[in-house]
Amino acid sequence: MSGVLVATDLDRTLIYSLAAAGAPRPGERPWVVVERLEGRAVSHVTELxxxxxxxxxxxxxxxxxxxxxxxxxxxxxxxxxxxxWAVAANGGVVLVDGGPDPSWTARVREALGGVAGLEEAAAELARACTDAPDARRHEVPGLFCYAVVDRPALPEHRLAQLRAWASGAGWGVSLQGRKLYVVPSLLTKSAAVAEVAGRAGAEVVLAAGDSLLDTDLLERATLAVRPGHGELADAGWTRPHVTALTTRGIAAGEEILAWFADRAAAGVAGAPGTGVAPGAG
Structure with a gap:
């Protein structure tokens, strides 16, 4: 392995539901199924x-x-x-060979003691969904909560109220497709990736993501890339060390992977960007 670590978001960055994938290109071969749920194919990538x-x-x-x-x-x-290694629950869990790392779990639990509790966040999320009775709300125990919503049924004023509460309570709000996340601001992907980079001895971190919850990861990577869709693209978000693609849908996954391969092969130590320092966060 090289001294390069590739940290990549999955949904709507590398893997895609049929709704998020976009239309197949003329003559394109069937997509590869990378996730099944109750026997149904739910996430895909192209053969390339x-x-x-x-x-x-x-x-x-x-x-x-x-x-x-x-x-x-x-x-x-x-x-x-x-x-x-893998990072789950927005940085709340570091997985090593498929199992949660207990030392990281303990550090996260201690850090979250300084913000509003999950019970309060869940109550605020429920209030935001008052006018969306079909919303399905979920909790990730001890970490954060989210709801699967019908976007047109979620009034903007409810979303604004939720964001106002979150900004003063140490939490953040992200709306990704039909999923509305309420996550502690201290719970970041970049902190968990910094931990993994330190353990892996990586000097360079390349990153990709499409949503507001990926902002810190992209900010702190050596170099980063985002697709032409998603919350970040909709907001026109970019940075000098972030490549903003115009490609949308499942084809963006191909381009992101080509970008990773090119930058990793070239060796990007010393490239612009703040860098995810091992052990930071």
Missing amino acids: AAARYAALARRHCVVPVTTRTPAQLARVQLPGPPAR
């Missing part, structure tokens, strides 16, 4: 993306980084060798 991911994982330390719970992440079967 599958080949590129497998090649990247054989040459470099690739770390899936997701807001999914560990159980939800376990459903995803990416091509190539299994990841040694």
Whole structure:
């Protein structure tokens, strides 16, 4: 393995539901299924993306980084060798060979003692969903909560109220497709990736993501990339060391993986960007 660590978000960055994938290109071969739920195919990559991911994982330390719970992440079967490390629950869990790292879990629990509690956050999320009775609310025990909503049924004033509460309570709000997340601001992907980079001895971190919950990860990477869709693209968010693609949908996954391979092969130590320092966060 090289001294390069690739930290990548999954949903709507590398893997796609049918709704998020966009229309197949003319003559395109069937997509590769990378996740099934109750027998249904729910997440996909293109054949080219599958080949590129497998090649990247054989040459470099690739770390899936997701807001999914560990159980939800376990459903995803990416091509190539299994990841040694993964980050789940938006940085709340560091997985080592598929199991939670207890020392990281203890550090997260201690850090979250200084913000408003999950019970309060869940109550505020329920209030935001008052006008969306079909919303399905969930909690990730001890960490954060989210709701699966019908976006048109979620009034802007309810979303504004939730964001106002969150800003004063040490929490953040992110709306990704039909999922509305309420997550402690201290719970970051970048802190968990910094921990993994230190353990892996990585000097360079390349990162990709599409949502507000990926902002800190992209900010602190050596170099980063985002697709042409998602919350960050909608907001026009970028930084000097972040490549903003225009490609949208499942084809963006192919381009992101090509970007990773090119930057990793070139060796990007000393490139612009603040860098995710091992052990930071």
